[in-house]
Amino acid sequence: MRAxxxxxxxLIFLMALLLFFAFTGIFISTLTLALTPEGFAFLxxxxxxxxxxxxxxxxxxxxxxxxxxxxxxxxxxxxxLEKKTNQPKEQIAELSIxxxxxxxxxxxxxxxxxxxxxxxxxxxxxxxxxxxLLGALIVGNYLEGAFWGAAVVTLFVFALExxxxxxxxxxxxxxxxxx
Amino acid sequence: xxxFLTATGIALAGLLVGGGVGSYLTSSKLLKQFQNIPxxxxxxxxxxxxxxxxxxxxxxxxxxxxxxxxxxxxVFTPGKESKxxxxxxxxxxxxxxxxxxxxxxxxxxxxxGTEKLQPGDVVLATFTYTHxxxxxxxxxxxxxxxxxxxQEKKEEKQEESx
Numbered sequence: 001m002r003a004x005x006x007x008x009x010x011l012i013f014l015m016a017l018l019l020f021f022a023f024t025g026i027f028i029s030t031l032t033l034a035l036t037p038e039g040f041a042f043l044x045x046x047x048x049x050x051x052x053x054x055x056x057x058x059x060x061x062x063x064x065x066x067x068x069x070x071x072x073x074x075x076x077x078x079x080x081l082e083k084k085t086n087q088p089k090e091q092i093a094e095l096s097i098x099x100x101x102x103x104x105x106x107x108x109x110x111x112x113x114x115x116x117x118x119x120x121x122x123x124x125x126x127x128x129x130x131x132x133l134l135g136a137l138i139v140g141n142y143l144e145g146a147f148w149g150a151a152v153v154t155l156f157v158f159a160l161e162x163x164x165x166x167x168x169x170x171x172x173x174x175x176x177x178x179x
Numbered sequence: 180x181x182x183f184l185t186a187t188g189i190a191l192a193g194l195l196v197g198g199g200v201g202s203y204l205t206s207s208k209l210l211k212q213f214q215n216i217p218x219x220x221x222x223x224x225x226x227x228x229x230x231x232x233x234x235x236x237x238x239x240x241x242x243x244x245x246x247x248x249x250x251x252x253x254v255f256t257p258g259k260e261s262k263x264x265x266x267x268x269x270x271x272x273x274x275x276x277x278x279x280x281x282x283x284x285x286x287x288x289x290x291x292g293t294e295k296l297q298p299g300d301v302v303l304a305t306f307t308y309t310h311x312x313x314x315x316x317x318x319x320x321x322x323x324x325x326x327x328x329x330q331e332k333k334e335e336k337q338e339e340s341x
């Protein structure tokens with residue numbers, strides 16, 4: 001029994017050591033990433049896309065928190081929810097909480113379309129530079145870096161968006177069951 | 180089912196983006212390695228200009244580093260139809276830079292006062308070039324035979340002799 005504990009702790013120590021070196025490596029390679037022009041283009045694309053996606057990231061993020069609170073039968077501040085829908089107060093005074101959530105999700109659609117539209121435009125621009133070998137070597141390579149940076153942000157937007165849609169479906173289902 | 184599709188969709192998108200980012204960063208490093216390999220010039224074509232008495236060479240630089248032609252030399256060997264004697268011109272200074280992945284035209288003047296080239300004359304041109312990564316000198320040697328039909332006849336004769 002004692003031998004087993006010793007081996008187990010030895011393995012845990014080894015694992016911790018390996019993880020430490022791995023994370024140190026990741027940290028150092030992230031620092032050196034910014035030193036190459038491609039890595040700099042990647043970071044620039046990441047930050048630029050984040051700038052446009054920030055409203056969406058925080059909008060869908062807070063939507064997820066509110067939807068989970070409703071699903072857990074916690075109390076939600078109705079006034080704040082009404083503000084989020086961007087609708088006149090008189091029109092939504094008699095609506096249920098789930099309807100307000102639906103309106104909130106719809107109000108985020110404009111930003112979503114704008115973001116995806118810009119991302120697609122950037123993708124097309126990047127591909128256009130890639131048709132020519134010289135263009136690909138001079139600008140296409142850096143545009144591709146910026147594109148992949150933007151793709152990381154787009155992944156988070158996409159993930160938050162379909163999770164929000166999933167939770168909205170859950171809310172609607174529960175509303176239908178409750179009558 | 181909807182939960183499964185949502186989770187799988189996110190995971191798949193994550194895999195695609197992760198693979199894309201990883202392969203981009205790796206391949207750009209690899210591309211940088213290749214970009215530092217100097218190419219060796221290729222003579223695409225040689226044409227004799229009768230009026231100006233010179234030969235124009237189209238030289239391509241297939242590499243991604245610029246190449247500088249610094250010196251030219253030629254050896255003239257007369258064919259059967261020519262009355263001219265053979266001669267050598269060497270150390271002709273040149274300063275022609277061929278940008279990466281492009282073609283430059285290099286002119287090689289034949290000896291002044293000599294006869295026009297006749298079919299069968301051979302001009303052996305030597306171009307000396309350097310590239311930015313080293314101080315060494317490299318050479319390309321190109322053999323140019325004036326007049327195409329004469330060459331075919333030679334080949335026929337060779338076949339007969341065999």
